[in-house]
Amino acid sequence: MLRSLKLLGLSLLIVALPALASAVDVEDEKGTFSIEYTPKRIVVLEFSFADALAAVGISPVGIADDKEKARVLPAVREVIGDWESVGMRSQPSLEVIASLKPDLIIADIGRHEAVYEDLKKIAPTLILRSRRETYEDNLKASAIIGKVVGKHEAMQARLTQHREFMQSYKEKLPKGGSFQFGVARHDLLSLHPEAAYAGGVIKALGLENAKTGAKDGASRRVSLEQLLAVNPDYLIIGEYSKPNVLNDWEKEPLWNVLKAVKNNRIFNVDPNTWSRCRGIMAAEQMAKDLVKILTP
Amino acid sequence: MITPSRFFLFSTLLLVFLALTSLSFGAVSLSFLDVINGFFEDSEHYFTIHEYRLPRTLLAIVVGAMMALSGALVQGVIRNPLASPDVLGVSHGAGLAAVLYMTFLPDASTNWLPEVALVGGLLAAIVLWLLCGTSSSAIKLAITGVAMAALYGSAIDFVLLVKPLEVNNALLWLTGSLWGRGWPQLTSLLPWLLLIPLGLGLAKHLNLIDLGDDSAVCLGTKPNIIRLISLATAVGLTASCVAICGPIGFLGLIAPHLTRRLIGGRHQVLLPATLFVGALLLVIADLVARTINPPIELPAGLMTAIIGAPYFLWLLFSLR
Numbered sequence: 001m002l003r004s005l006k007l008l009g010l011s012l013l014i015v016a017l018p019a020l021a022s023a024v025d026v027e028d029e030k031g032t033f034s035i036e037y038t039p040k041r042i043v044v045l046e047f048s049f050a051d052a053l054a055a056v057g058i059s060p061v062g063i064a065d066d067k068e069k070a071r072v073l074p075a076v077r078e079v080i081g082d083w084e085s086v087g088m089r090s091q092p093s094l095e096v097i098a099s100l101k102p103d104l105i106i107a108d109i110g111r112h113e114a115v116y117e118d119l120k121k122i123a124p125t126l127i128l129r130s131r132r133e134t135y136e137d138n139l140k141a142s143a144i145i146g147k148v149v150g151k152h153e154a155m156q157a158r159l160t161q162h163r164e165f166m167q168s169y170k171e172k173l174p175k176g177g178s179f180q181f182g183v184a185r186h187d188l189l190s191l192h193p194e195a196a197y198a199g200g201v202i203k204a205l206g207l208e209n210a211k212t213g214a215k216d217g218a219s220r221r222v223s224l225e226q227l228l229a230v231n232p233d234y235l236i237i238g239e240y241s242k243p244n245v246l247n248d249w250e251k252e253p254l255w256n257v258l259k260a261v262k263n264n265r266i267f268n269v270d271p272n273t274w275s276r277c278r279g280i281m282a283a284e285q286m287a288k289d290l291v292k293i294l295t296p
Numbered sequence: 297m298i299t300p301s302r303f304f305l306f307s308t309l310l311l312v313f314l315a316l317t318s319l320s321f322g323a324v325s326l327s328f329l330d331v332i333n334g335f336f337e338d339s340e341h342y343f344t345i346h347e348y349r350l351p352r353t354l355l356a357i358v359v360g361a362m363m364a365l366s367g368a369l370v371q372g373v374i375r376n377p378l379a380s381p382d383v384l385g386v387s388h389g390a391g392l393a394a395v396l397y398m399t400f401l402p403d404a405s406t407n408w409l410p411e412v413a414l415v416g417g418l419l420a421a422i423v424l425w426l427l428c429g430t431s432s433s434a435i436k437l438a439i440t441g442v443a444m445a446a447l448y449g450s451a452i453d454f455v456l457l458v459k460p461l462e463v464n465n466a467l468l469w470l471t472g473s474l475w476g477r478g479w480p481q482l483t484s485l486l487p488w489l490l491l492i493p494l495g496l497g498l499a500k501h502l503n504l505i506d507l508g509d510d511s512a513v514c515l516g517t518k519p520n521i522i523r524l525i526s527l528a529t530a531v532g533l534t535a536s537c538v539a540i541c542g543p544i545g546f547l548g549l550i551a552p553h554l555t556r557r558l559i560g561g562r563h564q565v566l567l568p569a570t571l572f573v574g575a576l577l578l579v580i581a582d583l584v585a586r587t588i589n590p591p592i593e594l595p596a597g598l599m600t601a602i603i604g605a606p607y608f609l610w611l612l613f614s615l616r
Contacts, residue, residue: 067592087591090468091475093323096591098343113406115476121347218459 026144029109029127030116038150039104043123045092046130047072049106051279052142054079055158056151062100064092071272075281098122106145130278132217135200138278162280169287170206173294177233177265180210183219183275184237184244189227190219197278198236201286224249228258235260236293238271267293298558300565307572311357314579318353319345321583323590351478356582356596357575358485359474359537360547364574365495366533367548368555368567369526372502374434377556378611380549381534383441384527387543388448389420390535391470394542395452398469399459409469410484410539417535420448421528434523472544472597474582481540488536492571495529498522499563506561544578544597546604551577553611577603 023036043062044050050063050072059080065071067085084100087093090111097105102123107116110131119125126148128141139159146155181198182191192198193214202209210232214220222230235258237246249255260266269289273282298306319331326334326341334345366381374383381387393416394409424444428437452470501522504512509519534548551574552566559569581599588594 067589085591087323087593091473091593091595093591093593094348094476095344096323098348099324101340114409117480118347118476118478122343221457 024147024150026126026147028144029129033124033126033148035104035124035126035148037103039102039124039148041100041102042104042106042149043086043097043100043102044106045086045112046089046106046108047076047276048130048133048138048141048278048282049108049128049145050080051076051277051281052145052155053149055142055162055280056146056149056154058149058151059083061102062086062097064089071276073273073277073279073282073285075285076277076279094118094122104148133197133278134195134217135197135204135283138197138283139280142280158280162284165284166204166287169291170204172291173205173207175206178208178210179234179236180212180230180232181236181238181269181274182222182227183271184239184241184246186241186244188221189245190221191227191230192219192275193217198274198286201283202290204283205287205290207290224252224254228254231259233259233263233265234293235266236274236290237266237268238274239268240271269293297560300559300569303559303569304572307569307576311572311576311579314576314583315353315357318356318579318583319349322349322586347478351482352474352582353579355477355482355485355540356474356578358482358489359541359544360551360574360576360578361571362485362488362492362533362537362574363544363547363578364551364555364570365492365567366530366537367574368552368563368570369495369498369502369530369533370548371552372498372563373505373523373526373530374438375506376434376438377553378549378608379438380546381530382445382545382548383438384531384534385420385424385441385445385448386417386531386534387538388445388452389423390414390417390538391543392416392448392452392455393419394469395455399455410481413542414535414539417538418531420444421531421535437527468595469542471595472538472542472600473585473593473595474541475593475595477540485536485540488532491529491532495526495533496567498526498529499567502526502563502567506563542595542597544581545601546608547574547577547600550600550604550607553607 023034025032025034042053042058042060044053044060045064050060053060054076057079060083062084063072064086066088069077069085084096086096086100094115105119105123105125107119107125107127108130109127110129112119112127116125116127126145128144129137130141133141143155143159146152179202180191181202182189191212193212194203194209195214195217196219199209210230212220212230255261273285320326320328324344326344330341331345333339334341336342363381370381370384371377371379390413394413397404397409397412424441427440501517504515504517505519505522512519552570555566555570555573559565577600578596581603582596585594585596585599
């Protein structure tokens, strides 16, 4: 009898072991985050987190997508299918998040620190940095997300694949010249410096960023004269509105002094991909865009 | 004009009705039964009702009432219906402190934002006091306050232009919002509620000041001291609210104004009545901001500005 009980206990332990082993501890922006199960209903509050989930084939149930599904990268949308919008990234609706009954929330320390305590009441909350993150930061955050959602190996494989992809695109790209990415709105142009996400992707592809003099990663609003001071060889523009400030500048004599204008090296890219989305798939899309631009 | 007893009955009923509406509507609409169940921990709507909508609704009531009282006190002292707590420069001072904190210490925790804003608001009031002293005329005080507010406002713009890093967060805070505010914020506001009876107690003296300083002195009140106490109370009320919700524009201006049109200018009735009007306005503003385009949340400050700015213009023209 005793023996069979022991046997029973042992077999229970064996059955329970995988469940115990699935407990993960990771470091997030608020210290150690632990989760003892594999989350099934995940809500993400930034596009870069959706990108990381899509990279390992997981579909979030809710995304803070600013109520515009088109803002999620097309490649990501293809993987994850449909989801519920939980409002703006800057002020996600906590009610909608709660109504989705998530078992994991991934939030951005830059935007959501003020509601971190509330989010924790809804579900375990992994809080990472998304806004102001660099290209390398993003890859690290993706690795953390991979661990938490129980896809550590798949994520590591995907990251290796990503580095190989970037390497192969790096080899395809011709060298030389400085690059500057900027976002054009109807009345202003803001340049993303080297320390910003897009600048990091440009660098990772072995290209040179134009010198803007900025030390941090914040995008800076510039006038035409300031743009001339930066004077990049290639100007990559994401147009948030059309017509925009560049259409006005085209009429000014200074415009024709720009190297990029003289050599006809101004190119348009999707502002959403280049400015809002960050992540493995976004970076790959940006690499594809650059190859398309530079190897006609 | 309606009689005070009718006003208080009607506004209490309206406030209860709006508070219940505010509990049942939002990005997710709940039935009355769900709302009741939501007060108990085993309900699936416990978070939505008890942890989210209830503190937020209560906060809207408290903040609305405090801002309105603050406005009524300032208007009573400055004796100008266009005056509001904004002319003391408190909200702008708080805004400047918050923006400086967010831009120059971007990695510091946002949990300290209320304290920083509170200190900024109080500092702005102290600066105004140092500039004007206790014996200045009301109009000098108002003009100095507006000038200081403009100075802080331009400093905010300057910082946002020079350090664009945290613009989004700062702008979000500067519009004034109840998003993400809950029990902790409500609790931290509780000690400041003591200022409400203090403010209400000033009613008789404010009536006397309305007659002009000479008459007020003859009738046994000390205008300078009353002015100082009233303004200090108004500053405390505004600064504590702004620290929690950000500057919610126009509320301190329109709430006392509407009240004056509804039940007249006797401060014994005006001051308590304006508490109700302020609370009603902010509950409505937050309800509209939450439900107009769910799940998108607009800042409540934007709503009060949309109602407040045209009202202010109309007031300006009708005063001539």
